[in-house]
Amino acid sequence: MPSRKLIGSTLLGLMMCTAAVADTIKPGIVYDFGGRNDRSFNQAAYNGAKTFQERTGIAFRDFEIQSASQSEQAMRNFARRGLNPIIAIGFSQAGALERVAKEFPDTDFAIIDAEVNLPNVRSVLFQEEQGSYLTGMLAAMASKTGKVGFIGGMDIPLIRKFACGYEQGVKAVDPKAEIFINMTGTTGSAWTDPVKGGEIAESQFARGADVVFHAAGATGIGVLQAAADKGKLGIGVDSNQNYLHPGSVLTSMVKAVDVAVDSALEDAKNDQWTNGVQILGLNENGVAYALDEYNEKLITPEMKEKVEKAKAEIISGKIKVHDYMKDGTCTY
Amino acid sequence: MTKGQLPKWVDYGLLPALNLIAAFAVSGLVVVLIGEDPFEAVKWMLFGSWGYGEGVGFTLFYTTNFIFTGLAVAVAFHAGLFNIGGEGQAYIGGLGIAVACLAFDAYVPWYITGLFAIVGGATFGAAWALIPAYLQAKRGSHIVITTIMFNFIATTLMVYLLSNVLRPQGSMQPSTRTFTEGGQLPLLRNIWPSLDLGQSPVNLSFFLALIVCVLVWYLIWRSKLGYEIRAFGANPTASVYAGISPVRITVITMLISGGLAGLMGMNEVMGSQNRLLLDFTAGYGFVGIAVALMGRGHPIGIILASILFGSLYQGGAELAFEIPAITRDMIVVIQALVILFAGALENLFRPAVVAFFNRFSDEAAA
Structure with a gap:
């Protein structure tokens, strides 16, 4: 029956399409205790990932931890499911990231606010x-x-x-x-x-x-x-x-945690991921004082x-x- | 069976089961309210905690924490003392364990370090309970208040020590250095690779917890001291008349209680993280109260309640992971409902069950 064949090949085509989409990156983010909506540090990371998603259409997964053991668990779960890169937010996750990054040498990791010296980890530090x-x-x-x-x-x-x-x-x-x-x-x-x-x-x-x-x-x-x-x-x-x-x-x-997260994801997408320590100061616009319409009268x-x-x-x-x-x- | 009393299997089996079912029913409603499928949620929780080797390992890991803190609360409870300070005692106990590991890990194998760590953890935990115990025994300051206060003092002390004294120079992280192999308890996944425990951190302290359960059972129900503790708890006035010193029993019971809480660090500090972390207790000390209440103060009950809470912790994490719409705060709600129904509303179903069984036994008698 030709119609069934047609459906079959369409399905096959669809599957290949999804395979092509899956070929792009699948990022995962693990927040620390503050959680996604702290309007501050973790939220900046979330905003960075969201900006990236809006620009590229690439979805990301994230997780909010409750205890130190969960941080390791979440990263490992992400890595096991083939998510890459995996970004940990906050210095408190350094120990967990170090262990998981060793287990998954082919996955790229990034950590904000801490230094982890492994060949597959990008450490982002800010000159606060x-x-x-x-x-x-x-x-x-x-x-x-x-x-x-x-x-x-x-x-x-x-x-x-x-x-x-x-x-x-x-x-x-x-x-x-x-x-x-x-x-x-x-x-x-x-x-x-x-x-x-x-x-x-x-x-x-x-x-x-x-x-x-x-x-x-x-x-x-x-x-x-x-x-x-x-x-x-x-x-x-x-x-x-x-x-x-x-x-x-x-x-x-x-x-600029949002920028750091966004650019890490962008680098991963363009296959330009780099590991090692990245120090962001005034020169890199990693830190800044904010001046906008809400405070222009005060300055x-x-x-x-x-x-x-x-x-x-x-x-x-x-x-x-x-x-x-x-x-x-x-x-x- | 006298009127109003229940057969043991009802008291220890049916009632907790009814409470649990009620808790899960309400949790299910909450899940429905946020627009998710409750059966899917239950499935992930069960699968996450018991469905595969690594999940089981994590469940047992959390269970170990709860056994220690649950036993700590239960022992004090037998003497009529409400030790809310398990959190602080466990925290300081972790300090004792870390000190032992930092001192010995470079020189001796883990089983020697482990002995010192057990002594260190128990001693530090006990010491943290000593002052509240003394104040209760000698000055009549209520132990609930003083142990809560000591939780705060413990966190303050630990932030100071971890930021200023124990932190390696140049490290951003307020924690000690990582212990070398001589300061790490073997993980069960390395001892028995065939068990397929994945990367779970469950370690030898799980067995330590079980041994401690036996010791506590012996202490409370088979020793002279245990008899004194129970007598004092049941009726302090009568026990004084019987020649039991209230000061001695209060202090000794609290020392044992604090020591048990202090051992929790064997699992977290020496077994899993291999360093002393800020806030490593993460509320386990408080959950220990619920565990002790649910376990009716008996080691077997505490093991079962710990397994339940261990499953909730691990299954909850898995659930939050699999269904992102269910956040970690939802998991806390579910855990809280279990505590509410199992602890605070323990007597919700009791009158109805008692009435049911009385009618049943009346009919049998007639």
């Missing part, structure tokens, strides 16, 4: 101290009281790196400025507790601070809210958070001029921002 330096300068210039605040999630090296860069920027503008540094907590919930973030921000306002920079994931939503409620200024982190409270968010220390032309000058000098190497990770201290 540079971006924080610029936001520190802006904070000091915007402050009328000479007192600024910093609210971190947890007292861990990564957050001290933010705090140290911020401190240097503040002091560069106003050597006499006072900086209050507080951490939100000691458990995973430190990153997901906006109520506590708001309380700490209010206590810093009560001590005289009028600009507060947060590096605390979803906790920071509460910090920015408190700043808006009290008529003070907040500074966002990781994603551009200026839009959350227009006129009350001075700027955001944008960490005066003089402020902008000064910050742009510092930015150029950091890139040229004239200003050296001390990196806390180098020696574990904040002396500069």
Whole structure:
């Protein structure tokens, strides 16, 4: 029967089509504890993957972990199903990624915020101290009281790196400025507790601070809210958070996790994947201070001029921002 | 059988089963509400936890954690003490295990390190329970409050130690270095490759947990100390009259309880991660309360309840993986429903079941 043959060949053709589609990449993303919708770090990664999907039509899979063992499990599940590349978001997944990457030497892995030295891993690190330096300068210039605040999630090296860069920027503008540094907590919930973030921000306002920079994931939503409620200024982190409270968010220390994820996927698609350490700073637009229609009234032309000058000098190497990770201290 | 009492198989078998069915029925409704097929969800949960070797391995791995923390809560419960501090005691116990591994892993094989790690974990866990126990025994500060407080102190202490003291220089990760082979418990998948446990982290501490179950059973039901603990728990006033020192029993029971919780790190720290991580306890200490309640404080019951929660953890992860619309928060909802029905609403079906069996026995008598 010719008709059946026709159907058969059409089916075969269809199958070959799907095979051709399957030939493109199948990316997988594993978020850390904050989860896909933290409006900050993990969400930036999600946005990067989504941008890629919208541009190329290539779908991706993702997973939100609940415990350290799940991180390893999820990566292995992805790798086993032939997903490639697999991107882990956050330093806490470094150990898990190292194990899984060894088991699947033919799969490409990437990790954000940590260094894993394996031939099939791309480690993406950001020079947060540079971006924080610029936001520190802006904070000091915007402050009328000479007192600024910093609210971190947890007292861990990564957050001290933010705090140290911020401190240097503040002091560069106003050597006499006072900086209050507080951490939100000691458990995973430190990153997901906006109520506590708001309380700490209010206590810093009560001590005289009028600009507060947060590096605390979803906790920071509460910090920015408190700043808006009290008529003070907040500074966002990781994603551009200026839009959350227009006129009350001075700027955001944008960490281009979305760009890093997007470009990793793009490289994989074009067969240009590279492994090794990728360091993204001001020069690569990996970190930046955010300037858009929501905060343009807060940043005066003089402020902008000064910050742009510092930015150029950091890139040229004239200003050296001390990196806390180098020696574990904040002396500069 | 006296009126109002139930045969044992009903009390220990039928009632928990009814509670479970109710919990899963409600969970199923939640799954339907978000527009997914509940039977598909159940299928993935079962397959994920018991359908293939690696899933089984993961289930047993989680089970091991719950056995330790469940036993810890149960022992304290027998003395009428509500130890909410399993989380902190397990965390600090992990520190003791890590210290033993860091000190010995380069010099001796794992079974020597393991002995020191067991002692270290139990001692550190017990020490973390000592102050709340003392305050309860001598000062009357309620143990629920003090053990909760000590959970917070434990997390603070650990963040400090991991960020400042135990972290290798230059590492971004707040964790210790990875232990060498002398500080790693053998994985079951390497001991018995034929079991086909995939890449699951289940390790020798699973058997340690089972041995500890036997020891706890002996302690509580076959030893003099256990008798004193149960007597004190049943009626503190009468036990004082019988010559049992409340201070001694409170302190000793809490030390045992804390030590058991501290051993959880054998599975997570020495068995699986091979380093001390921030937040490695991940709530297992709290789930231990539900495990102990569901297991009726008996080691056999605790093993069964641990297997249930282990399956929920592993099956839940698999479910979230297979059906992306069911997020990890949905899995927490399902776990919470099981805890709710098995723990808090334990007596939901009891009156009806009692009435049913009484009528049945009346008829049999008539």
